[in-house]
Amino acid sequence: MKLIAPQWIAPVEPAATVLHDHAVAIEGERIVAVLPAQQARQAWPDAAVTELPGHLLVPGFVNLHTHVPMTLLRGAGDDLPLERWLRERIWPLEAALISPEFVADGAVLACAEMLLGGVTCFSDMYFYPEEVARAALDMGMRAAVGIIVIEFGSPYGSGAAEYIRKGLELRDQLRDEPRIRFTLAPHAPYTVSDDSFRRVASLAAELAMPVQCHVHETLTEISDSLAQHGKRPLQRLADLGLLGPDFIAIHAVHLDDADLALLARQGAVVAHCPHSNLKLASGIAPTARMRAAGIPVGIGTDGAASNNRLDLLAEARTASLLAKGSSGDATAWPAHETLHAMTLAGARALGLGDQLGSITPGKQADLVAIDLSEARTLPVFEPVAQLVYGAGSDQITAVWVAGKVVVHERQLAGQQAVSRLGEVVARTRLWHNRIVETLPAGLRLSGA
Amino acid sequence: MKLIAPQWIAPVEPAATVLHDHAVAIEGERIVAVLPAQQARQAWPDAAVTELPGHLLVPGFVNLHTHVPMTLLRGAGDDLPLERWLRERIWPLEAALISPEFVADGAVLACAEMLLGGVTCFSDMYFYPEEVARAALDMGMRAAVGIIVIEFGSPYGSGAAEYIRKGLELRDQLRDEPRIRFTLAPHAPYTVSDDSFRRVASLAAELAMPVQCHVHETLTEISDSLAQHGKRPLQRLADLGLLGPDFIAIHAVHLDDADLALLARQGAVVAHCPHSNLKLASGIAPTARMRAAGIPVGIGTDGAASNNRLDLLAEARTASLLAKGSSGDATAWPAHETLHAMTLAGARALGLGDQLGSITPGKQADLVAIDLSEARTLPVFEPVAQLVYGAGSDQITAVWVAGKVVVHERQLAGQQAVSRLGEVVARTRLWHNRIVETLPAGLRLSGA
Numbered sequence: 001m002k003l004i005a006p007q008w009i010a011p012v013e014p015a016a017t018v019l020h021d022h023a024v025a026i027e028g029e030r031i032v033a034v035l036p037a038q039q040a041r042q043a044w045p046d047a048a049v050t051e052l053p054g055h056l057l058v059p060g061f062v063n064l065h066t067h068v069p070m071t072l073l074r075g076a077g078d079d080l081p082l083e084r085w086l087r088e089r090i091w092p093l094e095a096a097l098i099s100p101e102f103v104a105d106g107a108v109l110a111c112a113e114m115l116l117g118g119v120t121c122f123s124d125m126y127f128y129p130e131e132v133a134r135a136a137l138d139m140g141m142r143a144a145v146g147i148i149v150i151e152f153g154s155p156y157g158s159g160a161a162e163y164i165r166k167g168l169e170l171r172d173q174l175r176d177e178p179r180i181r182f183t184l185a186p187h188a189p190y191t192v193s194d195d196s197f198r199r200v201a202s203l204a205a206e207l208a209m210p211v212q213c214h215v216h217e218t219l220t221e222i223s224d225s226l227a228q229h230g231k232r233p234l235q236r237l238a239d240l241g242l243l244g245p246d247f248i249a250i251h252a253v254h255l256d257d258a259d260l261a262l263l264a265r266q267g268a269v270v271a272h273c274p275h276s277n278l279k280l281a282s283g284i285a286p287t288a289r290m291r292a293a294g295i296p297v298g299i300g301t302d303g304a305a306s307n308n309r310l311d312l313l314a315e316a317r318t319a320s321l322l323a324k325g326s327s328g329d330a331t332a333w334p335a336h337e338t339l340h341a342m343t344l345a346g347a348r349a350l351g352l353g354d355q356l357g358s359i360t361p362g363k364q365a366d367l368v369a370i371d372l373s374e375a376r377t378l379p380v381f382e383p384v385a386q387l388v389y390g391a392g393s394d395q396i397t398a399v400w401v402a403g404k405v406v407v408h409e410r411q412l413a414g415q416q417a418v419s420r421l422g423e424v425v426a427r428t429r430l431w432h433n434r435i436v437e438t439l440p441a442g443l444r445l446s447g448a
Numbered sequence: 449m450k451l452i453a454p455q456w457i458a459p460v461e462p463a464a465t466v467l468h469d470h471a472v473a474i475e476g477e478r479i480v481a482v483l484p485a486q487q488a489r490q491a492w493p494d495a496a497v498t499e500l501p502g503h504l505l506v507p508g509f510v511n512l513h514t515h516v517p518m519t520l521l522r523g524a525g526d527d528l529p530l531e532r533w534l535r536e537r538i539w540p541l542e543a544a545l546i547s548p549e550f551v552a553d554g555a556v557l558a559c560a561e562m563l564l565g566g567v568t569c570f571s572d573m574y575f576y577p578e579e580v581a582r583a584a585l586d587m588g589m590r591a592a593v594g595i596i597v598i599e600f601g602s603p604y605g606s607g608a609a610e611y612i613r614k615g616l617e618l619r620d621q622l623r624d625e626p627r628i629r630f631t632l633a634p635h636a637p638y639t640v641s642d643d644s645f646r647r648v649a650s651l652a653a654e655l656a657m658p659v660q661c662h663v664h665e666t667l668t669e670i671s672d673s674l675a676q677h678g679k680r681p682l683q684r685l686a687d688l689g690l691l692g693p694d695f696i697a698i699h700a701v702h703l704d705d706a707d708l709a710l711l712a713r714q715g716a717v718v719a720h721c722p723h724s725n726l727k728l729a730s731g732i733a734p735t736a737r738m739r740a741a742g743i744p745v746g747i748g749t750d751g752a753a754s755n756n757r758l759d760l761l762a763e764a765r766t767a768s769l770l771a772k773g774s775s776g777d778a779t780a781w782p783a784h785e786t787l788h789a790m791t792l793a794g795a796r797a798l799g800l801g802d803q804l805g806s807i808t809p810g811k812q813a814d815l816v817a818i819d820l821s822e823a824r825t826l827p828v829f830e831p832v833a834q835l836v837y838g839a840g841s842d843q844i845t846a847v848w849v850a851g852k853v854v855v856h857e858r859q860l861a862g863q864q865a866v867s868r869l870g871e872v873v874a875r876t877r878l879w880h881n882r883i884v885e886t887l888p889a890g891l892r893l894s895g896a
Contacts, residue, residue, distance in 0.1 A: 078833040079782035113824040278773030325726030334527035376561040379880035381893035385526040394842035432827035445829035
């Protein structure tokens with residue numbers, strides 16, 4: 001039994017609430033109560049108390065879209081147009097490098113960065129999902145691991161059918177791991193056939209799994225679909241039975257009125273990745289209109305090759321500011337709703353809304369403490385606004401996953417996490433050299 | 449005599465250069481050489497050497513637009529439309545609070561935040577500029593202090609004429625302070641009369657001072673000017689003789705083709721403040737078009753009441769990403785040119801391009817060291833891209849102003865700076881309470 005007693009708690013449920021001088025009572029991996037701190041001390045006089053003066057406590061952040069192994073390609077393709085980024089850098093590098101070791105090491109780097117930034121759960125899409133799951137478990141995090149579906153072969157497998165088979169086997173193996181869940185992850189409308197999409201739809205219904213898919217990321221994707229299929233990608237997915245409350249539309253940058261109405265009618269969720277959309281010049285997603293249409297919007301960082309950070313707080317701040325700046329409405333996406341998007345909206349999208357995403361008795365104790373007492377966040381009028389607009393993720397001093405301390409005094413706390421990260425950091429120079437040597441001479445990166 | 453030997457140096461001049469295993473030699477306040485580290489050790493065998501493995505060294509950042517005292521109002525008006533933000537929060541609070549103490553304390557908080565984030569010089573606009581200058585000197589920074597010009601009275605003075613007189617007196621008093629410079633700071637086209645603008649233009653010419661002015665921040669400002677003056681604000685300023693290479697157009701969010709051509713022809717500079725423009729829903733400045741037209745663009749944070757951070761690195765990252773995302777060109781505003789905007793472009797705008805803004809022999813030793821060896825910025829292919837797209841300002845471990853260490857191991861190093869900050873932090877709760885009590889009951893802020 002333990003108590004966490006911060007200056008403020010923003011529980012997310014009930015909405016837009018800030019509790020002063022309250023405590024969270026935790027037993028094992030669960031939250032058992034949220035109550036005035038003095039009452040908590042009286043109720044559990046023997047409980048260990050973590051005092052956090054000047055801190056705000058919020059639910060663990062959910063990164064609703066990333067490709068964790070791509071941390072090893074961070075900075076390997078900056079300032080290039082999307083086509084050249086993919087054709088000259090990302091695809092040739094991935095073709096040469098993808099292996100269980102690459103995925104494992106990249107995933108460990110990503111988990112370290114995310115945990116220190118308050119992310120306790122992430123939704124991933126990549127090859128060798130078993131290595132992503134293993135890294136998340138070793139590092140003490142939760143993951144929703146994607147069962148990748150894409151037509152082309154890779155060292156991981158020959159194509160969609162084999163990827164699905166391997167993914168489902170992995171899901172069976174990890175059935176008893178409470179920190180690992182699965183999604184079906186068809187890559188994108190332009191890389192997945194109608195047949196494979198139909199198979200995904202039927203598996204999703206049979207196994208009650210969320211489906212995530214990159215969609216309407218660029219205008220080219222939409223015009224190609226119109227040329228090839230006679231319809232926009234979202235309409236094609238709807239016709240194939242993919243859309244619904246378990247569908248996560250990743251990016252969704254270019255949406256016309258019919259697209260917005262379709263998503264809203266189907267109850268689908270958007271995974272908004274503003275930094276990636278800006279960096280690759282995909283555009284600015286109409287999040288104010290999505291939200292006005294009642295479409296749930298969660299936030300993702302995308303992979304580190306197109307961001308280049310896995311900092312969900314920075315991502316959320318940009319999401320909120322961009323919604324205001326691009327809609328002309330300074331009240332769009334206010335701070336409390338931004339915190340909701342970073343937590344409960346992401347958890348619900350992954351089918352975990354009953355377990356994660358708010359500081360509510362009965363839920364898992366996934367928690368983040370942010371120190372707002374530094375000069376750069378003083379004075380504090382509204383702690384949640386100060387978190388979203390003012391604070392940096394480096395002001396996160398402590399993080400808990402399932403009641404266990406995973407970040408303490410701004411450092412990874414788990415012994416296994418520290419040792420896994422140390423091994424990977426030591427190997428990063430070797431990955432760097434292999435990546436540089438893999439590129440043709442004219443495209444070589446510097447930085448060694 | 450001392451040497452700084454980081455893993456990489458990005459000197460900004462020559463452009464787009466990264467030096468490996470070089471050292472910067474510093475004598476007193478000036479850079480005397482930039483040369484291979486081994487050669488430097490041979491040339492000055494007795495010099496104190498600061499080794500910085502895994503670090504990138506860059507010039508000190510120049511925050512080209514801020515209102516430092518407004519840190520005390522950080523978070524006092526979030527998620528409100530611009531009009532209500534001004535009329536219900538900022539103006540009533542300022543009317544009640546502005547005093548030398550308010551300005552001094554807010555400025556100290558701001559200087560601490562900026563120094564820790566690598567800002568070595570800032571351009572300010574506020575009342576009681578003597579307090580801003582004093583805070584900058586005490587904290588060990590440089591400042592270009594604005595001589596505020598605005599028609600309405602305040603506790604600081606009765607109006608434009610008195611503000612100018614007081615500002616010029618202060619400039620005379622501080623003539624021998626090498627770390628303080630002055631600009632003329634007419635507030636905005638809608639708060640300054642033609643007569644005052646003419647006076648500013650004549651003083652600027654006579655005293656060779658830069659002029660900074662908020663301009664084309666909102667569409668309302670432009671339509672009001674068309675109604676009142678029959679011309680757009682920039683054209684009015686041009687007709688009054690304000691534009692030229694010493695003119696800093698703050699914000700410049702809404703520019704048509706004629707505005708762009710006018711700024712380019714006059715050689716004026718833009719101070720781009722993307723977070724403030726987004727947060728207040730002013731819009732997205734067309735920086736890709738400005739840059740294509742040859743208009744120099746520096747970067748500012750604006751005040752903490754509309755940002756809410758004074759983090760120039762975060763601001764620059766958003767500037768670069770927003771240029772790409774809003775222009776549809778992923779190669780817009782690449783990393784090296786972003787670093788240039790944060791340093792040399794800002795220095796030149798303030799008339800300090802011969803002294804600051806690049807790591808060049810003869811210039812002042814204003815330097816920033818960033819640790820790129822953390823998990824979240826590994827591996828490093830292109831250090832400048834890693835700085836702009838990947839790193840957080842909390843990875844800044846050391847900062848020098850005029851050859852003096854002002855940040856050491858991520859903490860303020862100056863004894864006076866530490867003690868000034870300590871006093872102000874202790875008073876912040878009092879400011880918080882005064883601010884909360886100043887607002888009418890219905891508008892009260894929480895957070896206490």
